[in-house]
Amino acid sequence: MSLLSDPLSVVFLLSSLMSVIAAVLIVHHKSIVYSAFFLSILGVGNSILFTLLGFPIIALFHLSVYVGAAVTFILFSVVMLKEAPVVEPPVKALAVIAAGALALIMMKIFSVFTAEPSFFLNYRDLTALLVTKYWFALIVAAIALVTTLIEAITLARREV
Amino acid sequence: MEASWYLFVSSILFAIGIYGLLTRRNIIRMLLSAEIIFNAALLAFLSLASLDAGYGPVGGAIVVIAISLSAAEVGVIVSIAIMMFRMRRALDVYELKKFRG
Known part of the structure; x- marks a missing residue:
């Protein structure tokens, strides 16, 4: 109960829950377009966590460059593609065990x-x-960002 | 809130990303799973950097550069996916073998 009395802890719980649910939906949603949309939700959740850690400038940069440019680029490119049926490898049980074991070891x-993080990044x-x-x-x-541009x-010209 | 909680969230995100990478063959879905792993790595990096005031700005600077490079990497992989779709009408990574030489 003491965890819920602190507003920052509540924000942490909500944003981390949002990030984890968005990550699960990215992997499991049938439509790639929605999966790309949920990646932007994950980016927003992560930005809130960065702010809580004391990195609000990084959070803004993450929102503007990553969510605003990279994820939007994926989203609009994916709209151009028709989702062709792909045979997925039958390793779901093995993958669940491997990912679960990895998460436990990392934890x-x-x-x-x-x-406790007690840092605030000065710009x-x-x-x-x-x-x-x-x-x-x-x-x-x-230079890498210019290359992406x-x-x-080139993709938009459709002459490749 | 202890730093370990942020690191636990990062571990869960990392595991979900690994699961997605292992179970998918669609190149865009694999890219999205890799992006989950990238987000998990950023969160872990900043959580650890925030523990020491001396490393905080260094961690921030490295993450800024990493986010920029990730945007470029996304552009390259999406371009490969679109080229692949135009040439083979498929997004299966196993089809990439046919693009050799």
Whole structure:
């Protein structure tokens, strides 16, 4: 009950529940279009979790670049495709066991981290670090994004 | 809220993504499952970075670059999927073998 009395804990529970349900629907929904839509819901849930961890700028960036650009790109591209029937590999039981075992092992490892996050990302620190230490990675990321833009234009022309 | 709770959510998302990757052959569905894993990795990374004020900005900077590169990766895979659909009318990853050389 004490968990529910803290508003931040309630936000955490709701956003994590939203993320997990969206992830399950991405994998299980019959329509790929809806699966891509649920990926954007997962992105929104994750952004709320990033904000709770003290990274609101990263959450905004995730919402604008990932949900706003990448997922929307998938969504609109998927609309162009007709879903052809694919024979799925008959390994569902094995996959459930493998994924379950993996989740349990990871939870056991992560249970060590009992400290509470008490950090708030200052955008000045982030930009200073990006401009001074990670400037080359930033340029590579910018070039990669431009490449995606060119790909999107090429796809839209339908002459390939 | 302890950092371990965020890491538990990340583990669950990671497991769901792995399940999706193992059970699907449709290239778009595999991409979506890989994106679940990517989101889980981001959450775990930021959860661990938030524990130490010294690593916080570094974690933030790396995640910004990772999100940008992920957007580019999505573009490449969706382009491959659309090319594959135009040429073979299929989205089965096993069909990719026929595109060799």
